[in-house]
Amino acid sequence: MKKTDLEKNKGLKINGQMKRAGIPGRFGSASDAIPDRREQRKLDQAAGLVPFAVKLNGDLVKELHALAQSREVGINELVAELLKKGL
Template structure:
């Protein structure tokens, strides 16, 4: 392997490590991060299932505003609203 190829490989390794690093706590809302596997395990234990849905931007903004005003997460708010709507 040529020296330039070796340098490129080392640079790629370094960039991969930098991209995988946890962001500094100076960013707003930074909390101790739970890795994806652990978060998935916690969600499954709570009975949560991922269900992606495409919504229009004004509706998303309204949901985020209501969730923030109520002091709950958007997921909890959507869960409550859907459960109430399906009671009929």
């Protein structure tokens, strides 16, 4: 066999493996699980949520993340709760 024939057979083998592999989850039915940014924004607006950007000290952010993990709640819920207590 010539070298070109060997390379051609290698390419055919790789193509066959790719066809048998199937579709990765991120492109199949699992891709519907996470809404894109536009859809998420509409869902947030329907829930009455408003984006509110704040610049905080890095140490304070680490404390907030640690507290959210220990309470097993999201960072948004934790910050909303702390702001309500502060007001």
